[in-house]
Amino acid sequence: MKREWTLAAARAILSDVRARTERAVEAVDELNEQRERSQPGSEAARVLEERIRDRVSLWVREMEGLGLEIKGLWLVDFDNGAGYYCWRWPEEELDHFHGYEEGFAGRSRIQ
Numbered sequence: 001m002k003r004e005w006t007l008a009a010a011r012a013i014l015s016d017v018r019a020r021t022e023r024a025v026e027a028v029d030e031l032n033e034q035r036e037r038s039q040p041g042s043e044a045a046r047v048l049e050e051r052i053r054d055r056v057s058l059w060v061r062e063m064e065g066l067g068l069e070i071k072g073l074w075l076v077d078f079d080n081g082a083g084y085y086c087w088r089w090p091e092e093e094l095d096h097f098h099g100y101e102e103g104f105a106g107r108s109r110i111q
Helices: 007-037 043-063
Strands: 068-071 075-079 086-087 097-098
Touching: 007 043, 007 086, 043 068, 068 086
Parallel strands: none
Antiparallel strands: 068 075, 075 086, 086 097
16 A cells, blocks of 8 residues: 655654564564574474564565555655655654655655
8 A cells, every 4th residue: 555654644653663563573583593593404494484584574564554665674664755754673763764766875864
């Protein structure tokens, strides 16, 4: 679901975005720890890698369901019609913007 965001609306939903992302990050971190303790190339490692992919995919679907664009792992953009409000885990606030062409590297602090 594509939508255009005002800064106020994007900031209003950020607590939900942060909470969903935090749950996903914690789940993936735990799965990564388990995978690191498993034998490389083993069935257990393969299953854990699949579970990690599934958890990241769930997060992506959740964010897209909110109308956000995924730009990387734990990195989302809120399209505002002139560019993007940009947020990545674990930032506390939505304080950055970048144009459509600049991408993450070109983001600047919202004044």
